[in-house]
Amino acid sequence: MVEWKPMGGGPRPVPDYAAAPFVWAATSVVALALVTALNLLDLHGDPALDLAVLSLTAALVSGGARLTAAPGTALLCWIALNGFAIPPMGRLTWTASDDSGRLACLLAAAVVGTLVARLFHARAAYRRITRP
Template sequence: MVEWRRIGRGVRQVPEPWATPLIWTVAYLGAFALVGLLGLLGFLDRTGFALMVLSLLAGLLGMRGRFTAAPGTALLCWTCLNVLGTEPTGELSWAGHRDPGWMACLFAAAIIGTITGRVLHARAAYRRVTPFDEPA
C-alpha cells in the first residue's frame, strides 16, 4: 500500500560548488606552498611523493569545485611541480616520458574528487528529505 506524505520544513539544496577562479587560486597557492614545504623537508628528490601530495590537493579541491575547474587545477599543480620540484629548478620544461603521466594523474585526481564530492553532497541532501507527519 502506498501512503502519501507531505515533505515538511523545506528541502535544503546540495551545496553550491566553489567558483572556478577560487579553486584555481587555492590550487596555485596550495601547490606552491606544498612544493616549497616538500623542498624544505628534502622530499623533492622523490618526485613520486610530491606528485602524490599534489594529487591529494587536486582531489580535495575537486570535491569543492566544478568539473570545469579540473583541467586548470591539474595544470596549475603540474606547473608548480615542474618549475619548482624538478631540475632545472625555475624553468618550465617538458619531459615526454614523465610529464604526460603526471598531468593525467593530477587530472584524474581532480575528476575523481569532483565526482566523489558531488555524490556525497547529493546523498546528504537526499537523506535530509524527511516526511512530515501531521499531529493527530
C-alpha cells in the same frame, strides 16, 4: 490579484559550486606552499612523493568545484610540480613520456575529487529530503 511567494524557498539540499577562479587561486597557493615545504624538508629528490602530495591536493581542492574546473586545477598543480619540484628548478620543461603521465594523474585526481564530493553531497541531500 498578485500573490507574493518567497524566492528563497529555504536551504538548498545540495551546496552551490565554488567559482573556478577561487578554486584555481586556492590550488596555486596550496600547491606552491606544499612544494616549498617538501623542498625545505629536503624531500625534493623524489618526484613521486611530490606527485602524490599534489594529486591529493588536487582532489581535495576540487571537492567544491564544478567538473569544468578540473583541467585548470591539474594544470596549476603540474606547473608547481614541474617548475619547483623536478630538476632543473625554476624552469618549465616538457618530457612527453613523464610529464604527460604526471598531468594525466593530476587530472584524474581532480576529476575523482570532484565526483566523490558531488556524490557525497547528493547522498546527504537525499537523506535530508527523504527523512520522515
